[in-house]
Each structure stands twice: as structure tokens, then as C-alpha cells.
Amino acid sequence: xxxxxxxxxxxxxxxxxxxxxxxxxxxxxxxxxxxxxxxxxxxxxxxxxxxxxxxxxxxxxxxxxxxxxxxxxxxxxxxxxxxxxxxxxxxxxxxxxxxxxxxxxxxxxxxxxxxxxxxxxxxxxxxxxxxxxxxxxxxxxxxxxx
Numbered sequence: 135x136x137x138x139x140x141x142x143x144x145x146x147x148x149x150x151x152x153x154x155x156x157x158x159x160x161x162x163x164x165x166x167x168x169x170x171x172x173x174x175x176x177x178x179x180x181x182x183x184x185x186x187x188x189x190x191x192x193x194x195x196x197x198x199x200x201x202x203x204x205x206x207x208x209x210x211x212x213x214x215x216x217x218x219x220x221x222x223x224x225x226x227x228x229x230x231x232x233x234x235x236x237x238x239x240x241x242x243x244x245x246x247x248x249x250x251x252x253x254x255x256x257x258x259x260x261x262x263x264x265x266x267x268x269x270x271x272x273x274x275x276x277x278x279x280x
Contacts, residue, residue, distance in 0.1 A: 141209040141216065144170075148203040151196035151221075156188040159206055163217060170210050171276065179254035180215070180274055186247035187219045187270050195221030195268055213275060214256070220269035225262050 144166045149155040160181050167180045188204065196202035202222040209216045251258045257273040 141211040143207070143209050145206060145208040148205050151192045151198050151200065151202050151204060153189075153192065155204060156185060156192060159188050159204075159219075160184050163206075163208055166208055166210075167215060167274075170215050172215070172274070176274065180217075183251045183254040183258075183272055184217060184219070186250050187217075187272065190247045190270075191219055191221035191223075191268070195223030195225075197223065215274045215276070216271065217273075218269060218271045220263045220267055222263075222267045225266065225268050 145162060149159060163184050164177055164181050167177045172180065188206075191204045192198060196204065199222075204222075205218075205220045207216075207218040248258070248260070251270070251272055254274075255272040256275045257271075259271045261269050261271070263269040
């Protein structure tokens with residue numbers, strides 16, 4: 135039997151910097167989330183977070199560059215489901231992202247991705263990737279067993 139901290143890899147793959155990849159990754163992770171035991175509402179939230187993160191990686195990180203890839207890893211432990219998405223872009227500072235709830239930003243068409251990821255997931259970390267890019271790690275905890 136696995137310990138609470140031991141995780142099992144579910145997915146570890148590179149994807150092209152295309153919007154088609156966004157759909158493929160979302161579908162693959164939703165399937166894995168369902169198989170891991172998440173209900174429909176939790177799967178919806180996970181899907182929204184993954185879609186936002188992948189769009190950020192493809193559009194803002196890699197800027198659709200066909201020579202750059204998006205690396206996706208998914209792992210599951212007894213306690214949680216962890217998704218890591220890393221691009222090969224120039225990176226960015228999270229402090230410089232405008233607050234999407236500020237009234238001057240409410241009608242903007244972009245800038246809500248990080249906010250939505252944090253709203254749907256239990257933990258979100260944004261870090262510089264090596265050698266370049268941004269790595270986002272999102273964690274969704276399983277509900278306590280009764």
C-alpha cells in the first residue's frame with residue numbers, strides 16, 4: 135500500500151505549442167481526474183484550471199512557437215492530484231500581473247488565468263523553470279474519507 139506522500143505518475147509528456155494541445159491536455163487530465171475519483175464538479179474546476187494554464191503556456195509563454203514545447207506532468211498520491219505545466223518562454227513575474235478584480239481590469243479579455251487557477255485548485259505555485267520558462271504546479275486535494 136502506498137504512503138500518503140508517495141505519488142504515482144499518471145502523465146509525463148511534451149506537447150506542441152498549439153491550441154489543439156490545450157484541448158488534448160484538458161481531455162487527458164479530465165479522464166485521469168475522473169479515474170482518480172473526483173466528482174463532476176471537481177472535474178469541471180480542474181478542467182478550467184488546466185485550460186487556463188495551458189492557454190497561458192501556449193499563448194503567453196511559448197507564443198505559439200512551433201520549436202517550443204509545453205511539458206505536462208500529472209501525479210496522484212493518497213491525498214492529492216498534482217498537475218505541473220511548464221513552458222519554454224521568457225517567464226514573468228506574478229506580482230506584475232494586474233488584479234482581475236480591480237475595476238479598471240474587469241472588462242479586460244485577459245488576465246484572469248492565475249485567479250481562476252487559484253479559485254479552482256487547492257494550491258497553485260508559479261516558479262521559473264530551468265533553463266527558461268515558467269512552471270505552474272497545481273494541487274487538488276481529495277476529500278477526506280469518511
